[in-house]
Amino acid sequence: MSLLEVTNLGISFGGLRAVDELNLQIEQGELYGLIGPNGAGKTTVFNMLTGIYEPTDGTIFLDGKDITGKRTADINKAGIARTFQNIRLFGDQSVLDNVKIGLHNSYEYSTATGIFRLPKFFSTEKEMTAKAMEILSVFGLDKSKDLLASNLPYGKQRELEIARALATEPKLLLLDEPAAGMNPNETRDLMNTIALIRKEFGVTILLIEHDMKLVSGICEKLTVLNFGRVLSQGKTSEVLNDPEVIKAYLGE
Amino acid sequence: MGFLTYLINGLSLGSVYAIIALGYTMVYGIAKMLNFAHGDVIMIGSYLVFIGMSNIGGEQTGVMQVVKVVVCLAVSMIICAILGMVIEKVAYKPLRKATNLAVLITAIGVSYFLQNIALLIFGSNAVSFTSIISWQGISLAGGALKITGNAIVTIIVCIIIMVALMLFVQHTKPGQAMRAVSEDRDAAVLMGINVNATISLTFIIGSGLAAIAGALLCSSYPALTPYTGSMPGIKAFTAAVFGGIGSIPGALIGGLLLGIIEILAKAYISSQLADAIVFAVLIIVLLVKPTGILGKQIKEKV
Amino acid sequence: MNAYKKLNKSTQKLLINIVVIFAVYIVVTIMDASGNLSSLMRGLLVPVCAYSLVAVGLNLCVGYLGELSLGHAGFMCIGAFTSAFFSKAFQDTIPDVPRFILALIIGTAMAAIFGFLIAIPVLRLKGDYLAIVTLAFGEIIKNVITVMYVGKDSNGFHFSLKDQMSLGMELDGKMIINGAQGISGTPRQSTFGLAVLLLIVALIITHNFVNSRTGRAVKAIRDNQIAAETVGLPITKYKLTAFTLSAAIAGVGGVLYAHNINSLTATTNNFGYNMSIMILVYVVLGGIGSFSGSIIAAVVLTLLPEMLRGLSNYRMLIYSIVLIGLMLFNWAPSILKWRQQHGLKAILSKFNKNKEVQ
Numbered sequence: 051m052s053l054l055e056v057t058n059l060g061i062s063f064g065g066l067r068a069v070d071e072l073n074l075q076i077e078q079g080e081l082y083g084l085i086g087p088n089g090a091g092k093t094t095v096f097n098m099l100t101g102i103y104e105p106t107d108g109t110i111f112l113d114g115k116d117i118t119g120k121r122t123a124d125i126n127k128a129g130i131a132r133t134f135q136n137i138r139l140f141g142d143q144s145v146l147d148n149v150k151i152g153l154h155n156s157y158e159y160s161t162a163t164g165i166f167r168l169p170k171f172f173s174t175e176k177e178m179t180a181k182a183m184e185i186l187s188v189f190g191l192d193k194s195k196d197l198l199a200s201n202l203p204y205g206k207q208r209e210l211e212i213a214r215a216l217a218t219e220p221k222l223l224l225l226d227e228p229a230a231g232m233n234p235n236e237t238r239d240l241m242n243t244i245a246l247i248r249k250e251f252g253v254t255i256l257l258i259e260h261d262m263k264l265v266s267g268i269c270e271k272l273t274v275l276n277f278g279r280v281l282s283q284g285k286t287s288e289v290l291n292d293p294e295v296i297k298a299y300l301g302e
Numbered sequence: 303m304g305f306l307t308y309l310i311n312g313l314s315l316g317s318v319y320a321i322i323a324l325g326y327t328m329v330y331g332i333a334k335m336l337n338f339a340h341g342d343v344i345m346i347g348s349y350l351v352f353i354g355m356s357n358i359g360g361e362q363t364g365v366m367q368v369v370k371v372v373v374c375l376a377v378s379m380i381i382c383a384i385l386g387m388v389i390e391k392v393a394y395k396p397l398r399k400a401t402n403l404a405v406l407i408t409a410i411g412v413s414y415f416l417q418n419i420a421l422l423i424f425g426s427n428a429v430s431f432t433s434i435i436s437w438q439g440i441s442l443a444g445g446a447l448k449i450t451g452n453a454i455v456t457i458i459v460c461i462i463i464m465v466a467l468m469l470f471v472q473h474t475k476p477g478q479a480m481r482a483v484s485e486d487r488d489a490a491v492l493m494g495i496n497v498n499a500t501i502s503l504t505f506i507i508g509s510g511l512a513a514i515a516g517a518l519l520c521s522s523y524p525a526l527t528p529y530t531g532s533m534p535g536i537k538a539f540t541a542a543v544f545g546g547i548g549s550i551p552g553a554l555i556g557g558l559l560l561g562i563i564e565i566l567a568k569a570y571i572s573s574q575l576a577d578a579i580v581f582a583v584l585i586i587v588l589l590v591k592p593t594g595i596l597g598k599q600i601k602e603k604v
Numbered sequence: 605m606n607a608y609k610k611l612n613k614s615t616q617k618l619l620i621n622i623v624v625i626f627a628v629y630i631v632v633t634i635m636d637a638s639g640n641l642s643s644l645m646r647g648l649l650v651p652v653c654a655y656s657l658v659a660v661g662l663n664l665c666v667g668y669l670g671e672l673s674l675g676h677a678g679f680m681c682i683g684a685f686t687s688a689f690f691s692k693a694f695q696d697t698i699p700d701v702p703r704f705i706l707a708l709i710i711g712t713a714m715a716a717i718f719g720f721l722i723a724i725p726v727l728r729l730k731g732d733y734l735a736i737v738t739l740a741f742g743e744i745i746k747n748v749i750t751v752m753y754v755g756k757d758s759n760g761f762h763f764s765l766k767d768q769m770s771l772g773m774e775l776d777g778k779m780i781i782n783g784a785q786g787i788s789g790t791p792r793q794s795t796f797g798l799a800v801l802l803l804i805v806a807l808i809i810t811h812n813f814v815n816s817r818t819g820r821a822v823k824a825i826r827d828n829q830i831a832a833e834t835v836g837l838p839i840t841k842y843k844l845t846a847f848t849l850s851a852a853i854a855g856v857g858g859v860l861y862a863h864n865i866n867s868l869t870a871t872t873n874n875f876g877y878n879m880s881i882m883i884l885v886y887v888v889l890g891g892i893g894s895f896s897g898s899i900i901a902a903v904v905l906t907l908l909p910e911m912l913r914g915l916s917n918y919r920m921l922i923y924s925i926v927l928i929g930l931m932l933f934n935w936a937p938s939i940l941k942w943r944q945q946h947g948l949k950a951i952l953s954k955f956n957k958n959k960e961v962q
Binding site: 330336341372393394397399401402403404406407408410411412413415417418419420421531532536539540543546566572574575578581582584585588589592593594 | 661672716726728729730732733735737739741743744747748751765771773784872877878880884885888889892905917918920921923924925927928931932934935936937939
């Protein structure tokens with residue numbers, strides 16, 4: 051059984067068919083790429099997978115459980131976390147707190163415990179901080195823990211968003227254009243980081259990317275979308291040599 | 303027959319609300335701010351008409367009376383329009399790029415300012431506003447249904463203003479500029495539209511109309527104090543939200559509905575609870591349709 | 605001193621705030637005892653604390669939940685009337701101290717319950733729509749209270765929405781809520797000391813709340829609701845929690861206020877949108893998100909018109925001009941830029957730089 055099993059997924063906005071008949075299987079531990087020209091519907095797929103949009107038809111199964119049309123927060127609890135193309139951090143909070151918010155559902159004490167500062171507050175907060183620092187250190191963000199998230203440099207903000215997503219202990223991590231706006235050096239670092247987190251956190255990754263170097267460098271399998279439909283699907287090397295794909299990317 | 307009388311009174315009050323609501327809705331649509339001081343511009347307009355009417359050459363009859371009313375109204379409109387423009391330039395324009403909340407508080411400051419200026423000049427005692435409409439109205443069905451001149455004129459004036467404004471917004475260049483700025487201010491700038499002038503124009507029109515609304519309001523409810531504009535202002539604002547803030551037909555529908563609900567609630571349920579009922583209806587409408595009757599739904603892009 | 609340094613920054617700030625409030629309390633008490641406090645000022649002590657409490661509550665809503673409420677006077681009103689009702693109704697049956705404690709609990713709890721019930725529909729709306737609906741709720745609360753008639757006689761409680769006569773009370777009956785005249789003769793139990801104590805407690809509670817797991821979630825929802833959903837936060841639950849707490853604190857302000865005046869009425873200036881707006885002015889001027897700022901603004905802006913009393917009619921005019929001026933000074937981007945270049949801080953830092961060069 052695949053970790054993610056998407057069958058005949060489709061969505062319409064008014065008369066516009068943004069995604070149509072998408073089928074996708076991602077196995078446990080895979081690093082999977084979703085590529086395609088601008089406006090092909092890639093982010094829309096992410097939005098359906100995370101419950102921000104409700105699909106018009108089709109089903110999404112995660113680890114054998116039907117999560118189609120479930121609410122975003124419940125889908126996260128089921129095991130999907132994501133990042134955004136236009137970074138969405140909690141800008142007015144510290145780097146550390148951003149990750150601690152990601153840990154919210156893994157550690158628990160009541161609102162009253164927090165208000166009255168009962169012993170459980172102190173012990174749980176300590177554990178949360180330790181765990182958050184552990185995640186931050188993977189990205190070398192541990193030194194910036196007290197900075198406001200919005201004051202981090204752009205590339206670091208992208209990494210913090212990944213760290214926050216990882217804090218929710220997902221089975222499947224969705225990365226929406228993680229290399230957008232990075233220079234070649236930063237992109238190379240990012241490739242190493244992605245490889246590292248897959249190993250350290252044992253997480254399956256689905257990513258949207260335009261940078262072909264990154265895609266061909268780390269993705270094992272690819273799906274190419276064009277005008278909301280699957281153009282090609284399969285092993286990275288095969289897909290990238292598919293004449294249809296070359297046509298869509300380079301024009302005729 | 304009682305019901306019809308109430309309905310017409312409600313339409314008349316609703317027409318006043320609709321004219322005031324226009325001021326709120328246009329400013330909100332174009333400058334994206336709640337102009338809390340709008341109600342107080344109405345009060346200033348009413349005082350101006352009051353001064354004119356009581357100081358210009360004694361009792362008039364017939365045509366001369368109409369001329370006098372028109373002159374007083376016109377002067378009041380011009381002064382209010384200038385006042386509206388100055389308020390925008392001095393108090394709101396510097397804050398255009400600041401948070402909405404800052405502009406809101408400044409508008410509240412302007413509201414206090416206008417109230418206290420009026421308090422200094424006119425004192426806190428109510429003055430009795432003489433109706434600008436001396437026509438007694440008509441009596442139908444053998445006297446069973448009386449419609450006051452105030453009600454008829456108010457409703458007609460409201461219709462004229464609405465039609466004129468719609469034509470203005472749809473078919474003139476400044477009107478199109480207003481629609482463009484309300485749709486997307488940044489894009490409007492790129493298209494060479496003078497946003498500052500457009501916002502000024504909006505305040506000028508809204509405040510000028512406030513002068514008419516004040517005169518009509520006080521013709522039906524003659525006790526004029528520095529706080530006269532406050533509650534009708536809040537209610538008209540409610541009417542604007544009710545109809546879908548930013549929409550001119552919405553202001554008309556919201557204003558009329560609010561006026562009718564208020565008068566009917568006063569007549570049939572409880573005069574003391576009328577305000578509570580009006581606000582309760584607003585809440586219900588917004589819960590069913592979160593952006594008001596004619597409002598547009600805006601979704602955040604992810 | 606070492607223990608102090610070990611605390612994090614926000615806790616340090618809280619401690620400083622408490623010490624300052626306590627110091628002010630002592631100074632004012634000494635001034636009062638030595639006859640250096642005008643009766644007018646003395647009369648303002650408890651109301652200032654009450655307004656401060658409502659402002660702290662509203663700041664939780666505006667600054668941390670990120671939603672604008674124009675109806676917090678309504679929650680203050682509920683706290684005031686339910687607690688005054690209780691105190692008046694059981695004036696002869698329960699001793700002073702436990703009665704006041706119960707009244708405080710009842711007033712706070714009722715404000716919280718109403719806050720919760722109102723929040724369920726209201727928090728589905730956004731931005732200005734949410735603001736106008738809270739304003740509407742505040743007006744409804746005020747309006748309904750002005751038509752309530754409640755009396756108590758040997759047969760128990762009587763209730764009417766019409767008038768006093770329709771209560772049909774026995775001869776021994778007494779009015780508790782008398783329509784537009786409200787509640788008169790509530791025992792005056794709000795002392796300045798008590799008010800200061802409640803204010804400090806409210807500061808501690810809000811500080812602990814916003815710096816806890818729940819508080820972080822509330823702030824996350826404020827900063828970016830969609831991101832908050834994707835990390836699994838239950839949005840509605842935390843919005844409701846924060847709004848309810850905010851209403852409860854406003855309710856405490858109401859309890860204090862009610863037990864400080866002889867005749868409690870629900871007029872527009874006491875509990876209507878005018879009051880809600882006044883409190884909002886405190887919150888915005890004091891700094892959105894800064895609880896101590898709200899208190900300072902409430903104190904300064906309540907005392908300012910009183911200090912300008914010599915100017916008689918001009919005082920409220922000056923107040924409004926100061927308000928507009930302060931808003932422009934603090935928020936206008938062009939003025940902020942000028943302040944960055946030519947303000948006190950800029951001059952000082954230039955001075956420091958020069959020193960370093962030497």
